Amino acid sequence: MLAYTLSVSAAVGVVLLTALVFRLVRGAGEDRDPAGPTAGHAGAMLSAMFLLVFAIAVVVPWTTADAARQNTHVESQAAIDAFWAADALPGTAPLEVRNALRNYVTFVVRDEWPLMAQGRMDPLGAARMDQLRGRVTGLEVSGDDEEEAKATVLEHVRAISAARAQRTADAAARPPDGVLFLTVLTGALVILFPFLAGARPRGLTILPIVATAGLLGFGTYLTWDISRAFAGPLAVGPQAFQGALQEFARIGGGM
Numbered sequence: 001m002l003a004y005t006l007s008v009s010a011a012v013g014v015v016l017l018t019a020l021v022f023r024l025v026r027g028a029g030e031d032r033d034p035a036g037p038t039a040g041h042a043g044a045m046l047s048a049m050f051l052l053v054f055a056i057a058v059v060v061p062w063t064t065a066d067a068a069r070q071n072t073h074v075e076s077q078a079a080i081d082a083f084w085a086a087d088a089l090p091g092t093a094p095l096e097v098r099n100a101l102r103n104y105v106t107f108v109v110r111d112e113w114p115l116m117a118q119g120r121m122d123p124l125g126a127a128r129m130d131q132l133r134g135r136v137t138g139l140e141v142s143g144d145d146e147e148e149a150k151a152t153v154l155e156h157v158r159a160i161s162a163a164r165a166q167r168t169a170d171a172a173a174r175p176p177d178g179v180l181f182l183t184v185l186t187g188a189l190v191i192l193f194p195f196l197a198g199a200r201p202r203g204l205t206i207l208p209i210v211a212t213a214g215l216l217g218f219g220t221y222l223t224w225d226i227s228r229a230f231a232g233p234l235a236v237g238p239q240a241f242q243g244a245l246q247e248f249a250r251i252g253g254g255m
Helices: 002-024 037-088 093-116 123-137 143-172 179-196 203-225 239-251
Strands: none
Touching: 037 093, 037 143, 037 179, 037 203, 037 239, 093 123, 093 143, 093 239, 123 143, 179 203
16 A cells, blocks of 8 residues: 555656646746646546556456456356266165255355355355265265266366355456556546536536546446355345256156
8 A cells, every 4th residue: 555655656656746846947837728738638537547446346347257257157057067966886885975065056046056156155065065975975985987976976066166265266356456446536537627627517518527427436336246246236146056956857767
């Protein structure tokens, strides 16, 4: 924060020093016109700065949401693959593993998804996966086929856990610190700049500024509304996990 403050102070100092030097130069005139070169240059730079910050505030959540959506498909597909592979396990293990997978996916859809909209995860989900991994690891198998089935199921369970860890990071992800604040600040400056530059619009001439303010306000709210991957207009839904539950029912014959 200190570095940011010093950089802003240095930039302001350069402007003030430059203005003082040129003011001492003979023949230099004042620029009080709202449409003059000073106001025109400053206005263009403010607009460019707002567009830059606004683009970051939109692109970062959009990219995060897209990656989070793909990751839900990876996790749900790993659960389906584990469900298939469990059929070759010995004894009652197939039923136990499949029930555990079905309960986990149901838990994610029903209980965990609302928490993810708030940027949180339920630790019970990780505990369920640890329990499932321990159960499969502790299975006593005989023969190459059963040993291979156990290794395959464990591989898919590890894939589920890895995808879950990524989903945890996606749920907590936010745009870089200060981006939303800069979006609001630069948007407000763009709206107020004509008045700060000395313009005093009256009547119909104020309508463009009102329209601009409305659009900037909507855009600024949008950047806040899409800041989380599992909430807002870009929210990633549990469709992949719901599809996994349907696939479980098909594979298990309605189990």
